[in-house]
Structure formats: structure tokens, C-alpha cells
Amino acid sequence: MTTATTSGPGGRMRFHIDGWDPAYGSAMEDTGEATTVAESTARIDATVETPPEQWAPVVAGPESKEPGAVVFVDGVRRIEARAWIPDADDTGASMGVAASYASGAVCCCPDGGAHMLVSEQRRGLFTTDAHTTDVATKAGEFRAHHVLADETESPAVTLSAALQRELLALELVTAANARAAVSGHCAEPDTDLLVIDGPLRSRDHLPRALGFIKTHRAIYLPPELNAVVGRLGPGERTPVFLMGTSWDRYAWYLRLPCRPGSPWVGVVRVECAASLTAKEAVELASLSQLLLPRYASVEYKDQRAPQNLVPIAGLERQLRRRLGDQKMVYRALQVAAASS
Numbered sequence: 652m653t654t655a656t657t658s659g660p661g662g663r664m665r666f667h668i669d670g671w672d673p674a675y676g677s678a679m680e681d682t683g684e685a686t687t688v689a690e691s692t693a694r695i696d697a698t699v700e701t702p703p704e705q706w707a708p709v710v711a712g713p714e715s716k717e718p719g720a721v722v723f724v725d726g727v728r729r730i731e732a733r734a735w736i737p738d739a740d741d742t743g744a745s746m747g748v749a750a751s752y753a754s755g756a757v758c759c760c761p762d763g764g765a766h767m768l769v770s771e772q773r774r775g776l777f778t779t780d781a782h783t784t785d786v787a788t789k790a791g792e793f794r795a796h797h798v799l800a801d802e803t804e805s806p807a808v809t810l811s812a813a814l815q816r817e818l819l820a821l822e823l824v825t826a827a828n829a830r831a832a833v834s835g836h837c838a839e840p841d842t843d844l845l846v847i848d849g850p851l852r853s854r855d856h857l858p859r860a861l862g863f864i865k866t867h868r869a870i871y872l873p874p875e876l877n878a879v880v881g882r883l884g885p886g887e888r889t890p891v892f893l894m895g896t897s898w899d900r901y902a903w904y905l906r907l908p909c910r911p912g913s914p915w916v917g918v919v920r921v922e923c924a925a926s927l928t929a930k931e932a933v934e935l936a937s938l939s940q941l942l943l944p945r946y947a948s949v950e951y952k953d954q955r956a957p958q959n960l961v962p963i964a965g966l967e968r969q970l971r972r973r974l975g976d977q978k979m980v981y982r983a984l985q986v987a988a989a990s991s
């Protein structure tokens with residue numbers, strides 16, 4: 652453990668860094684989708700497209716109008732170190748989490764192939780200590796993020812959630828910037844389609860946007876409708892339904908092309924904004940059926956195939972590289988803690 656003082660706008664701040672633990676990176680890193688529970692209390696309206704008693708797999712319809720460009724948006728996060736910030740009277744210490752995060756957008760357009768449009772990366776020190784200041788290191792500045800303590804959960808969970816909120820906010824900025832950057836790509840204005848990795852949540856006001864969810868932690872549909880998911884053939888989808896948790900959206904399940912396997916193999920959930928009309932949502936669902944299977948990865952190249960879409964996997968690799976070498980960043984934090 653190394654101790655130091657750093658000076659910042661708020662005065663001198665001492666902090667300690669826990670010993671190197673390669674496990675944090677993976678153990679504390681998650682996609683931010685883990686908050687859903689297995690026993691879902693979501694409100695479901697299954698009448699959007701088809702009466703529930705007529706639910707059946709929907710085959711790809713007549714060719715939908717192709718978007719001018721498909722833009723994939725995603726973010727990555729990495730815990731760099733656990734920090735401790737001693738109280739002023741040295742009787743205790745507050746936990747801090749030093750983390751790096753990045754978000755980016757890759758455009759798949761007829762002319763340019765797949766290419767990076769925009770990316771942003773940040774480093775932050777998340778803590779419930781109100782006096783923590785920014786920390787300058789050789790790997791860049793870790794900006795202080797003050798988080799309200801929550802008595803009902805562990806500090807690690809509170810800080811991890813705060814990091815996830817910052818990443819979502821950054822993804823929102825990226826999505827807006829990507830929209831602006833892609834406008835010149837398409838022959839016709841406003842014909843691009845955004846595919847955001849993960850739930851739409853706070854991004855649902857973005858026009859022409861889909862949320863793409865590849866892991867299923869909850870059963871949302873009643874058993875008789877859920878059974879339709881298991882009967883989907885490759886490229887088929889369920890009818891569109893409305894789904895309400897802490898927020899509302901249209902959703903449907905889609906099976907990507909894959910080898911036969913368990914009932915849910917290759918199944919993803921796709922979402923779009925509840926502010927759309929039912930007709931617009933169904934059009935987007937048909938479009939997703941046409942487009943997403945094109946980008947599905949294949950088993951011999953990716954063990955998370957086919958749900959790990961090729962452009963998103965490539966984007967994640969590039970974003971992780973931009974976070975820098977993990978050991979170098981840890982050493983930079985250690986030096987900042989030790990030198991003052």
C-alpha cells in the first residue's frame with residue numbers, strides 16, 4: 652500500500668492504492684445490464700402487432716427500405732485500482748474506484764465499409780468522499796466524481812453504478828456526435844439507423860435508434876408467448892410488444908442465424924422508443940430482421956457468436972486499446988499516490 656498527498660483545487664488530498672489485483676478488471680467489470688432480476692414484474696402489452704392468441708414466429712417481410720448507414724454505438728469500462736481516501740481526522744477512510752471508460756461509434760455504410768466515426772475516453776476517481784479532488788497521473792487525469800453514499804448497498808456497488816451512469820452519459824454524447832458525423836455519409840438525410848449495444852434506457856429519445864440486448868436475465872413474456880421465442884427459426888422474430896419496467900419501450904425477440912441448439916441460442920432482444928407509433932415500431936422490427944443477421948458473428952471466430960455482432964466486437968477491441976495498458980495505468984496511479 653502506498654500513501655501520498657496530492658494537491659488539487661480543494662487542497663491537499665492523501666490517498667492509498669490497494670495492491671495490484673488483476674481480478675478487479677474482470678470481477679468488477681460488467682455490462683451494466685445485471686440490474687434486471689430473474690423474476691420480472693414488467694408490464695407487458697402483447698397486442699401491439701398481433702392479438703396474443705395469434706402469436707407466431709414472424710418471417711422476414713418484403714424488403715424494407717435500407718438505411719443509408721448503420722451506426723453501432725458501444726462503451727467499455729475498466730476498473731484500474733481500488734483507492735482509499737483517509738478522513739480528515741484519520742479515523743477512517745472512504746473507498747474510491749479509479750476507472751477508465753470509453754465509448755465510440757462505428758459506421759457501416761455502403762461506401763466506407765466499417766469505420767470508426769467518433770470515440771471518447773475518460774478516467775475517473777469515483778468515491779463517496781466529498782473532499783476528493785482530481786488526481787493527475789502520467790496516464791492522464793482521473794477526474795473526481797463524488798457519489799452519494801447509499802446505506803442499503805455496499806460502497807463497491809454504489810461506485811460501480813456511478814461509473815456505469817457516467818459511461819451511459821458518455822455513450823449518449825457519442826451517439827449524438829455520431830449522428831452529426833454520419834449525416835454526410837447518407838445519400839438522403841436522416842436515413843441512418845443507430846444500433847446501441849444494451850438497453851435503450853435514457854437513450855430512447857434518439858430518433859431511429861435500436862437497443863440490442865444479447866443476454867437474457869429475466870423472463871418478460873407470459874409462458875404461452877415466451878414459448879414462441881423457442882420456436883423462432885433463424886432470421887425470425889416474435890411480434891412486437893410493449894414492455895414497461897422503470898421505463899417503457901417496444902421490444903421483440905429475434906433469432907440470429909446460428910447452428911441449432913438450446914431454445915434460446917442466437918436469440919437477442921431488440922428495443923425501440925415507446926414514443927413511436929405501433930406501425931413505426933413494426934417497421935423497425937422488420938428492418939432489424941433484415942439488417943442484424945448480416946452482422947452476426949460466426950462460431951469459429953467468436954465464442955460469443957452469433958449475438959456478438961461483428962462491428963460491435965471490433966469497436967470494443969478498439970475502445971479497449973484506447974484505455975491504454977492496464978499495468979501502466981496502475982503504475983501511474985501508484986506513482987501519483989506515492990509522490991507529492
Ligand SMILES: [Zn+2]
Nearest residue numbers: 758760763836
Ligand atoms: Zn460511413
